[in-house]
Amino acid sequence: MFRRLYLSIKGQWPLLLAAWTATACIAALQFVIPRLTQHAIDRVIPERDFSMLLPLAGGIMGTAVLLGVFGYVSSYAFAKAGQRTVLDIRTSLFRHLQSLDIAYFDRRRTGELMSRLTSDVNQLQQMVSAGTMGILTDAVTFAAVAAFMLWQNWQLTAALLALFPLMLLAARMYGGRLRRSYRRVQDTVADMSGQLQDSLSQIRLVKAFAAEERENERFAELGRANQEANLAATRFSALFGPAIDLLQYAGMAFVLAFGSWQAMRGDMTAGEVVAFLAYLRLLQNPVRRFSRLMSTVQQSAAAYDRIVETMSAEPDVSDRPGAGELRLAAGEVRFERIRFGYGNPEADAPLLDGFSLRLEPGRTTALVGSSGAGKSTIAHLLLRYYEVWDGRIAIDGQDVRDVTQASLRRQIGIVTQETMLRSGTVRDNLLYGRPDAGEREMVAAAEAAFAHGFIEALPQGYDTEIGERGVRLSGGQKQRLAIARTLLADPRLVVLDEATASLDTESEALIQEALGALLKDRTCLVIAHRLSTVRSASRIVVLEAGRIVESGAHDELMACPAGRYRSLYERQFPQASADGEAV
Numbered sequence: 227m228f229r230r231l232y233l234s235i236k237g238q239w240p241l242l243l244a245a246w247t248a249t250a251c252i253a254a255l256q257f258v259i260p261r262l263t264q265h266a267i268d269r270v271i272p273e274r275d276f277s278m279l280l281p282l283a284g285g286i287m288g289t290a291v292l293l294g295v296f297g298y299v300s301s302y303a304f305a306k307a308g309q310r311t312v313l314d315i316r317t318s319l320f321r322h323l324q325s326l327d328i329a330y331f332d333r334r335r336t337g338e339l340m341s342r343l344t345s346d347v348n349q350l351q352q353m354v355s356a357g358t359m360g361i362l363t364d365a366v367t368f369a370a371v372a373a374f375m376l377w378q379n380w381q382l383t384a385a386l387l388a389l390f391p392l393m394l395l396a397a398r399m400y401g402g403r404l405r406r407s408y409r410r411v412q413d414t415v416a417d418m419s420g421q422l423q424d425s426l427s428q429i430r431l432v433k434a435f436a437a438e439e440r441e442n443e444r445f446a447e448l449g450r451a452n453q454e455a456n457l458a459a460t461r462f463s464a465l466f467g468p469a470i471d472l473l474q475y476a477g478m479a480f481v482l483a484f485g486s487w488q489a490m491r492g493d494m495t496a497g498e499v500v501a502f503l504a505y506l507r508l509l510q511n512p513v514r515r516f517s518r519l520m521s522t523v524q525q526s527a528a529a530y531d532r533i534v535e536t537m538s539a540e541p542d543v544s545d546r547p548g549a550g551e552l553r554l555a556a557g558e559v560r561f562e563r564i565r566f567g568y569g570n571p572e573a574d575a576p577l578l579d580g581f582s583l584r585l586e587p588g589r590t591t592a593l594v595g596s597s598g599a600g601k602s603t604i605a606h607l608l609l610r611y612y613e614v615w616d617g618r619i620a621i622d623g624q625d626v627r628d629v630t631q632a633s634l635r636r637q638i639g640i641v642t643q644e645t646m647l648r649s650g651t652v653r654d655n656l657l658y659g660r661p662d663a664g665e666r667e668m669v670a671a672a673e674a675a676f677a678h679g680f681i682e683a684l685p686q687g688y689d690t691e692i693g694e695r696g697v698r699l700s701g702g703q704k705q706r707l708a709i710a711r712t713l714l715a716d717p718r719l720v721v722l723d724e725a726t727a728s729l730d731t732e733s734e735a736l737i738q739e740a741l742g743a744l745l746k747d748r749t750c751l752v753i754a755h756r757l758s759t760v761r762s763a764s765r766i767v768v769l770e771a772g773r774i775v776e777s778g779a780h781d782e783l784m785a786c787p788a789g790r791y792r793s794l795y796e797r798q799f800p801q802a803s804a805d806g807e808a809v
């Protein structure tokens with residue numbers, strides 16, 4: 227990450243060069259006004275040189291204009307370099323998050339991750355633009371002024387400079403604590419952001435349980451924690467300013483006393499003492515600003531730590547070096563002696579242990595079994611959302627770990643219980659799996675999925691906004707849209723995690739027909755709940771606690787009077803059994 231930050235900053239060198247040049251000019255120009263003042267007091271006034279008054283005033287004004295111009299150039303150039311660096315870091319962070327696997331996201335809250343890309347990166351931006359600019363300008367000014375003062379009066383300056391190590395010591399002791407305080411602040415911002423995301427994205431749940439008041443209290447509580455963390459950090463950072471001020475006044479008192487003493491002895495002129503006090507201000511300004519900047523720097527450092535944590539997270543699932551494209555032939559899938567669980571392979575019991583299954587090419591295999599048996603897990607492993615502990619999954623003889631994730635997932639279409647739709651138009655959603663598809667192909671897919679009719683009836687047809695996760699559509703419409711999207715992507719393998727939601731008979735019939743189009747001639751793994759899908763599957767596999775307990779065609783399984791499938795079937799579809807249509 228340091229390297230990333232360094233590379234991002236390095237890319238901005240022309241801008242930074244301009245900024246530093248302007249900064250150096252500012253540092254040099256700052257001596258001019260005190261020098262002119264000294265000249266006015268020591269020469270122009272005693273010698274009553276009226277002719278010098280206009281050039282003096284002009285000199286001050288000219289210097290002020292130049293200071294303004296260089297100030298503008300340096301601020302803008304630093305800010306621009308900062309903005310570009312931050313853009314670079316933000317996009318890298320986003321890219322890195324996209325490359326992480328599902329297991330990483332299982333363990334984190336979306337809102338919390340969002341706060342790293344927003345609040346933490348903003349904080350870092352402050353350091354890169356305002357911070358680096360300030361620190362650099364101040365360091366250059368400090369060095370230049372100190373050198374000049376030493377040249378002017380080394381005894382006085384050396385005595386003054388002895389105070390500065392004290393300030394640095396204070397800053398050092400204080401920096402670590404401040405950083406920890408700000409880390410706490412950023413963590414509480416992340417908590418709030420997590421809660422915000424949960425409550426707003428699940429607003430229907432909140433309303434359904436009339437839980438608004440509870441949500442309000444929870445949010446207020448997190449707000450208070452954030453306020454306390456902020457106040458704790460401020461209590462601490464506010465102490466530093468007055469401490470530095472005190473040291474500065476000590477410096478001023480010293481210059482006034484020691485300078486006046488030297489002036490009375492005739493070693494210094496009055497003008498020199500006044501000029502020296504002005505130099506002292508120039509010397510103190512950077513220190514004062516630096517003390518204020520300490521806060522920003524520590525705040526950014528805390529944000530930086532959080533960004534580094536995210537950037538250094540490694541996915542468990544990643545493409546092997548030299549991983550090739552998945553090349554499909556017939557589309558045969560084999561699960562071979564799979565051992566897998568969601569926990570730690572060393573310590574936790576597996577969910578699947580020695581699980582083997584073959585999906586026949588071009589046919590539908592249905593997985594049934596009680597809730598929690600591991601059906602969806604098998605589908606997730608095929609998509610390589612998680613890595614198996616042991617055994618292998620092969621598609622047409624190729625281990626899924628040997629091919630790129632992108633080529634694997636391009637060949638597998640997935641329609642899940644929770645229809646995965648995005649905000650945007652119907653068209654945006656349909657084209658998500660194949661952005662280059664033409665209008666005709668898109669409409670054909672919608673027609674095959676029995677979605678064209680309802681889409682046409684929407685206010686703007688294919689350009690209708692469907693709301694976040696498709697909230698403006700009915701359950702059946704969402705499903706048909708998801709099926710049409712998968713049909714358009716035209717994958718060779720399909721994973722269908724069927725919805726259990728009870729749809730009315732008409733929607734059910736439409737979805738059934740849409741599914742018929744999707745499953746035809748593809749290798750399909752269906753986590754089956756619907757009667758007709760179960761029955762028409764070429765093979766039905768019954769899963770219990772991660773093990774296959776029965777397998778065969780519907781009629782074969784129904785022929786076993788004490789069979790697990792038969793009892794499941796009769797429990798799930800009592801009507802069908804009673805009618806005698808199934809057995």
Ligand SMILES: Nc1ncnc2c1ncn2[C@@H]1O[C@H](COP(=O)(O)OP(=O)(O)OP(=O)(O)O)[C@@H](O)[C@H]1O
Nearest residue numbers: 332568569577595596597598599600601602603604
């Ligand atoms: N991401 C996850 N992290 C940890 N445990 C998980 C995760 N997903 C599922 N599990 C656990 O794994 C087990 C199997 O879950 P899975 O979703 O595969 O069941 P299922 O057979 O599809 O159930 P259902 O029919 O209810 O959808 C469950 O005990 C569940 O709690």
